[in-house]
Amino acid sequence: MKKLFLCTCNRTLDKKLDFLRIEKELKDVFDSVQIHDALCLKEGLAFLESEVSNEDSVVVGACTSQIIGMPMSEKLKTESVSFVPLREHVAWVHSDDLKGASNKAVVLLRDAAIRVDHMDPPTVVENHMEKEVLVVGGGMCGLKVAADLLHLGIDVTILEPCPWDDTAYVEAGRFMADEETLTKMVKELVSATASATTICCTITGLKGRAGKYGVSLACPDGKISTIDCGSIVIATNVEQKPPPMARKLLYGKSDRTILLGDLATLVEKQEPKDVRTVLVAVDPTHHLCAVEGGYLLRVVTKAVKKGNTVIVAHSNIRTEDENIYRAARESGVIFVRGTLEKVKDTKEGMVCRLENTLESQIREFVVDLLVLQTMTRPRGDTAELARIAGLSLDEDGFITTRYLKNKPVQTSKRGIYIAGNGKMPMSIDDATASAGNAALEVFKDIRASTRRKGWIPIIDEEQCDVCEACIEACPNDALRLVDGKVTHISQHCEFCGICVSACPTRAIEFQSHSKESWFARLEALAENHKKMEGEKPFTFVYACSECANASIDLAGFTGKGYPTGTYVIQFPCAGMVSPIEILKGLTVGADRVIVAHCPPGGCHHQTGDHMAELVVKFTQDMLRSIGQDPERVKATYMIAALPNKMQEEVA
Amino acid sequence: MAKTAVVIGAGMAGIQVTQQLTDLGVTVHLIEKEPIIGGLATHMGRVYPTGDCALCLDACEELFDGHHRRCQYRSLLTLKKNLKLYTQTEIKSISEADGKFSVSIKSHPRYVLLDRCVVCLECINVCDVEIPDEYAIRGGTRKAIYRPVSQGVPLAPLIDMDHCTQCGKCVEVCGVDAINLEEKAKTRTIKADALILATGTEEKIPLNLPGYSYSESDDIITQRELARLIDPAGDTDGQIITSSGNAAAKVTMVLCAGSRDLEATEYCSQACCTYSLKHANMLRDKEIDVTICYMDLRVQKASDHYLDLAREKGVKFLRGKPDRVVVRNGKPTTIVEDTQTQQRMEIESDLVVLASPLSPLASQSEVLADFLGEYGFASRVIKEGRVYACGTATGPEDIPTSIVEANAIALKVYADLEGGR
Numbered sequence A: 001m002k003k004l005f006l007c008t009c010n011r012t013l014d015k016k017l018d019f020l021r022i023e024k025e026l027k028d029v030f031d032s033v034q035i036h037d038a039l040c041l042k043e044g045l046a047f048l049e050s051e052v053s054n055e056d057s058v059v060v061g062a063c064t065s066q067i068i069g070m071p072m073s074e075k076l077k078t079e080s081v082s083f084v085p086l087r088e089h090v091a092w093v094h095s096d097d098l099k100g101a102s103n104k105a106v107v108l109l110r111d112a113a114i115r116v117d118h119m120d121p122p123t124v125v126e127n128h129m130e131k132e133v134l135v136v137g138g139g140m141c142g143l144k145v146a147a148d149l150l151h152l153g154i155d156v157t158i159l160e161p162c163p164w165d166d167t168a169y170v171e172a173g174r175f176m177a178d179e180e181t182l183t184k185m186v187k188e189l190v191s192a193t194a195s196a197t198t199i200c201c202t203i204t205g206l207k208g209r210a211g212k213y214g215v216s217l218a219c220p221d222g223k224i225s226t227i228d229c230g231s232i233v234i235a236t237n238v239e240q241k242p243p244p245m246a247r248k249l250l251y252g253k254s255d256r257t258i259l260l261g262d263l264a265t266l267v268e269k270q271e272p273k274d275v276r277t278v279l280v281a282v283d284p285t286h287h288l289c290a291v292e293g294g295y296l297l298r299v300v301t302k303a304v305k306k307g308n309t310v311i312v313a314h315s316n317i318r319t320e321d322e323n324i325y326r327a328a329r330e331s332g333v334i335f336v337r338g339t340l341e342k343v344k345d346t347k348e349g350m351v352c353r354l355e356n357t358l359e360s361q362i363r364e365f366v367v368d369l370l371v372l373q374t375m376t377r378p379r380g381d382t383a384e385l386a387r388i389a390g391l392s393l394d395e396d397g398f399i400t401t402r403y404l405k406n407k408p409v410q411t412s413k414r415g416i417y418i419a420g421n422g423k424m425p426m427s428i429d430d431a432t433a434s435a436g437n438a439a440l441e442v443f444k445d446i447r448a449s450t451r452r453k454g455w456i457p458i459i460d461e462e463q464c465d466v467c468e469a470c471i472e473a474c475p476n477d478a479l480r481l482v483d484g485k486v487t488h489i490s491q492h493c494e495f496c497g498i499c500v501s502a503c504p505t506r507a508i509e510f511q512s513h514s515k516e517s518w519f520a521r522l523e524a525l526a527e528n529h530k531k532m533e534g535e536k537p538f539t540f541v542y543a544c545s546e547c548a549n550a551s552i553d554l555a556g557f558t559g560k561g562y563p564t565g566t567y568v569i570q571f572p573c574a575g576m577v578s579p580i581e582i583l584k585g586l587t588v589g590a591d592r593v594i595v596a597h598c599p600p601g602g603c604h605h606q607t608g609d610h611m612a613e614l615v616v617k618f619t620q621d622m623l624r625s626i627g628q629d630p631e632r633v634k635a636t637y638m639i640a641a642l643p644n645k646m647q648e649e650v651a
Numbered sequence B: 001m002a003k004t005a006v007v008i009g010a011g012m013a014g015i016q017v018t019q020q021l022t023d024l025g026v027t028v029h030l031i032e033k034e035p036i037i038g039g040l041a042t043h044m045g046r047v048y049p050t051g052d053c054a055l056c057l058d059a060c061e062e063l064f065d066g067h068h069r070r071c072q073y074r075s076l077l078t079l080k081k082n083l084k085l086y087t088q089t090e091i092k093s094i095s096e097a098d099g100k101f102s103v104s105i106k107s108h109p110r111y112v113l114l115d116r117c118v119v120c121l122e123c124i125n126v127c128d129v130e131i132p133d134e135y136a137i138r139g140g141t142r143k144a145i146y147r148p149v150s151q152g153v154p155l156a157p158l159i160d161m162d163h164c165t166q167c168g169k170c171v172e173v174c175g176v177d178a179i180n181l182e183e184k185a186k187t188r189t190i191k192a193d194a195l196i197l198a199t200g201t202e203e204k205i206p207l208n209l210p211g212y213s214y215s216e217s218d219d220i221i222t223q224r225e226l227a228r229l230i231d232p233a234g235d236t237d238g239q240i241i242t243s244s245g246n247a248a249a250k251v252t253m254v255l256c257a258g259s260r261d262l263e264a265t266e267y268c269s270q271a272c273c274t275y276s277l278k279h280a281n282m283l284r285d286k287e288i289d290v291t292i293c294y295m296d297l298r299v300q301k302a303s304d305h306y307l308d309l310a311r312e313k314g315v316k317f318l319r320g321k322p323d324r325v326v327v328r329n330g331k332p333t334t335i336v337e338d339t340q341t342q343q344r345m346e347i348e349s350d351l352v353v354l355a356s357p358l359s360p361l362a363s364q365s366e367v368l369a370d371f372l373g374e375y376g377f378a379s380r381v382i383k384e385g386r387v388y389a390c391g392t393a394t395g396p397e398d399i400p401t402s403i404v405e406a407n408a409i410a411l412k413v414y415a416d417l418e419g420g421r
């Protein structure tokens, strides 16, 4: 039986919506219509539990599914359920238009009735993660990941390019902290990771999937081997590279132009009598980060303490610790603002010409040594590693994470994490925290084999041309070519449907979202709108179920109203919307179709925002070529922090 | 038996460490002094480095397969099985015996029952009391029964008893019996195996900062206050208006206002340069003229593009720390020496925005004083195996850094509680 449950939300929605009329209008599509005053409360949930059997399909017209969807689904014995957010998307935003709001409610509820007809039961995806973990790069951070995991009883293999000893670790981490801290830490970590397997090879290939990766290795003795692991943590190191202005400043030509690390070594070994005058130049084109700033400050302070005269020419000093900056100034380091424009190697010394960009003031310093602040950049083989693992790099060559705000170690691939400096230069505190994050993610993966439920794409082999567009488009590596066929790796799938819009022949259909279902729904939406509202123009908003839907919900919460005749239609991800749904929307009579996605780079499934923009642009071009107004179609982002976005877009 | 942890402070860091620990099977009592969770981020609107919402939580494993992130309002955090959230709650005492902590807390009444309220907002509509809204800058008001911010969690409103007249109108319209005007404060004692401080920071209100005339003019505001002006859900609908109600055309920002200064706040607050840039860019989008007076531009590594963007959009940069900000002809005037040109300038603008330091909240609590170190911040591990801290409680930082720290501490706490191999 098809059942409709309406909620008055403490007898408030029935003031904004004509519930009696709605009930009457919908009698023909539902076998029963029941009205409750608080479906989300204990008594409401119990009511739903008792009223619904596993053979029913259910439409709930209440508040947003983002809030009640999960608790209600737990009580409902059927999986064939559709939610209509009458509160946030209708009553609260059309509060001064009882008739229009009620009409809209009828249209949306009728749509939901069709939607449940096309609903497939969600697919269950189980993933078992092998317990072995491979840590790539055994710097401080790699050691810390390994130590954390070993402590939790998980076997770890550490892969290093060559055997390292304590001094090498300290040396490689020198930019991250002072010697003493590092030495102590390395000692602890080396002993904590004694039970890890350590191998010295390089990665040449990667196969398999999260939970079951196969990594091919080339070893120094010429042997090729593979190891199996459930997850991989990349903890590769960085190198100190000369800045862009190095050549101009005679680096490599004069042995009196050296790098910051060389100065550190010199000062380390310096005899009391060998005092020098040193100018440290920071390249203004290089955004000095806080760790680099800290390293610079530690080195120059030490140099001054050994009796040298040190001038630092810079434009900004960044550091996480104001006190080391203060200490550097107090110890007598001279800080001058400006750019080192020119240097001459003369008998008297290095003549450094400093320019203050704004004033074109010129100052000259004659020094014994010119020291270049280095740029902390990923180790040379990072790019190759990223290529093999299918990860992307930022403009400086660091491996990018999935999402900057709160996915600090997750890469674009399930089961592969990035810890420490391979992502960006980090202080020792940040690096150990980052290692802890990677260990935590790996541990969580292993601890509970996951069981996820959702709709997945179904590939129709007959229709598939094997053009591989979907494989290319899937942001999660969940589609691959196996034996000449496009094959779905469900363990990687995020149920987004981006592959659907990429397929030129629509050989992929997403469960519960088939083309047929869209046609039926959009036609009915238009027809019902016309029935209720006559010639009044209407707009479809195809909104992703994450940020865009949240923004529209929040428009309700903040009372940012907009005209009726706007129908928000939820897609799992805006990247699923193909030109087919957009054009169908227009052909059934919509004035405009707006595709609302997550903010740029902020798609929950990685690329849906980008895909939505592409699809809309493609559709606009199509419209233009047949002499239609491309402005009828638009892509835009919406977020909860901009609850006014919906109002702006549909006004 | 499942281990128990008490997390103090439900800002971004406290929520994150709680979500991770509960996912790992640890029972967490999350204690928050305010009526809603989110801490500083409830003021922020949009944040660097992603440009989207501040009130955005990492999706927890139990409810969302850890899939991605969820807005705070739809995070369903309060539905987590082994999570107990106490809002409007203060810590009365903490004692330690036999390897366990006893944490005594006092929860002040909300007067709205969380398990009854359906968030219909009718009570708010009928309440006649209108008083100044803490989140508003230009005279916006709220009712005696109110929701502090739209994303606020718990979603249910609360009553501000200091202003409620007990008229009973709200009780009358609340057909689901969610309002109890007689509700009393509750005290409880929680036994816990570990304690985590996630007490965060607040933006220091520069009332006593000499030279910057903050208390003399409502057009000299802080970055937090500017964030409220920019928020389209704030009382100005996102319009940048001065105290006299006019649209601001010219804004001067003063960085390090009271920071990196031995006479005021010694440390650098790390995040303010970057969020000032964020705001400057947003103001430029509204075609407002922006000048930033700075000493060093300490942009967070992942947000360098904010600086590039600011230059592109025509934000003006002036290197020099203003001596004074004075009010002249009713307008705030910034007196500053440009250290590049060595010229003394007097910049008249419609608004002056001070980047005031982030100062630790824990130091406001006597009970927590023993756990704190330099400047009132705590170290990540305060007492090995027992007491921890994360987020801005350990030092000023931004949201991504707070999240990383919270995750790392979650693993550490779990490993310490559950023991290793």
Ligand SMILES: Cc1cc2nc3c(=O)[nH]c(=O)nc-3n(C[C@H](O)[C@H](O)[C@H](O)COP(=O)(O)OP(=O)(O)OC[C@H]3O[C@@H](n4cnc5c(N)ncnc54)[C@H](O)[C@@H]3O)c2cc1C
Pocket: B008, B009, B010, B011, B012, B013, B014, B031, B032, B033, B034, B037, B038, B039, B040, B041, B044, B046, B047, B048, B049, B089, B090, B091, B198, B199, B200, B201, B202, B203, B223, B224, B225, B227, B271, B275, B278, B361, B362, B365, B368, B390, B391, B392, B393, B397, B398, B399, B400, B402
């Ligand atoms: C104007 C401004 C703009 C910003 N912009 C950005 C930005 O764009 N991007 C970014 O990444 N960061 C930004 N930040 C920084 C960001 O807000 C913080 O990094 C982050 O919110 C800190 O989270 P937290 O959990 O550590 O602390 P908080 O958010 O301060 O949370 C601490 C919580 O603990 C509670 N608490 C404190 N003491 C007690 C106690 N004794 N008992 C019970 N509870 C207690 C508090 O009420 C609070 O809810 C900005 C900050 C400001 C001021």
Ligand code: SF4
Pocket: A456, A457, A473, A474, A475, A476, A477, A478, A479, A488, A492, A493, A494, A495, A496, A497, A498, A499, A500
């Ligand atoms: S694009 Fe999305 S739905 Fe399609 S296979 Fe990839 S993850 Fe799954």
Ligand code: SF4
Pocket: A546, A547, A548, A550, A551, A598, A602, A638, A639, A640, A641, B052, B053, B054, B055, B056, B057, B069, B070, B071, B072
């Ligand atoms: S709308 Fe904002 S809070 Fe919600 S998921 Fe998107 S970015 Fe996060």
Ligand code: SF4
Pocket: A010, B112, B116, B117, B118, B119, B120, B121, B122, B123, B124, B156, B157, B170, B173, B174, B175, B176, B178, B179
């Ligand atoms: S307290 Fe009652 S009237 Fe107020 S929002 Fe909750 S349910 Fe509605």
Ligand code: SF4
Pocket: B123, B126, B127, B128, B129, B144, B145, B159, B163, B164, B165, B166, B167, B168, B169, B170, B171
């Ligand atoms: S009882 Fe208090 S909160 Fe409720 S309506 Fe009256 S004044 Fe407002």
Ligand code: SF4
Pocket: B255, B256, B257, B259, B260, B267, B268, B269, B270, B271, B272, B273, B274, B296, B297, B298, B355
């Ligand atoms: S982050 Fe910038 S504005 Fe804030 S205290 Fe540090 S230098 Fe000053």
